[in-house]
Amino acid sequence: MNAMAPTRPAELLCRRARLTTGPAAAAEARNQVRAIICAWDVPVDPDVAVLLTSELVTNAIRHEAGGTVTLAISCPGGQLRIEVHDTSCFLPVLADASTDEETGRGLMLVDTLSAEWGCYSTPTGKAVYFTLAFQPEAVDQPRRDSWAGTVSREPTAIDRPRRTRPGSPRRSPRHDGAQG
Numbered sequence: 189m190n191a192m193a194p195t196r197p198a199e200l201l202c203r204r205a206r207l208t209t210g211p212a213a214a215a216e217a218r219n220q221v222r223a224i225i226c227a228w229d230v231p232v233d234p235d236v237a238v239l240l241t242s243e244l245v246t247n248a249i250r251h252e253a254g255g256t257v258t259l260a261i262s263c264p265g266g267q268l269r270i271e272v273h274d275t276s277c278f279l280p281v282l283a284d285a286s287t288d289e290e291t292g293r294g295l296m297l298v299d300t301l302s303a304e305w306g307c308y309s310t311p312t313g314k315a316v317y318f319t320l321a322f323q324p325e326a327v328d329q330p331r332r333d334s335w336a337g338t339v340s341r342e343p344t345a346i347d348r349p350r351r352t353r354p355g356s357p358r359r360s361p362r363h364d365g366a367q368g
């Protein structure tokens with residue numbers, strides 16, 4: 189019996205990064221997450237992952253007593269998992285913030301956009317995490333060309349040039365809805 193090992197054991201992928209608390213920490217975390225998603229070819233929406241990471245890191249920095257937080261990125265069992273560790277012992281609570289409040293809606297975003305989120309105590313403080321389920325590959329969904337870092341997709345009927353009969357004038361589209 190010949191058993192083949194998977195070419196990319198997703199459950200073994202993990203990256204940790206220490207971030208110095210301060211104004212640049214959230215940007216550094218966003219860059220780390222975006223780079224990992226691209227490097228590991230993780231099939232999640234990178235914009236959602238970056239937004240939610242930024243929320244967790246910003247909260248950790250706001251409530252952090254020490255000088256660093258740790259960002260942990262992993263891909264266990266068909267999902268992206270982002271954890272932010274800090275030294276605060278206070279666990280976050282999902283608040284019901286009104287629209288006119290300046291703060292308090294970050295965890296609502298995490299709750300709404302993630303597959304799962306939560307927190308747990310650690311020997312040195314706490315960790316707050318969220319997961320994003322891998323998206324199935326769709327035909328017309330944008331894909332990243334790894335060699336160029338560009339986004340492309342399969343052409344659709346909208347992208348194809350319209351065929352006209354030989355000798356017929358080509359009409360240019362008008363933006364006011366009238367025929368041209």
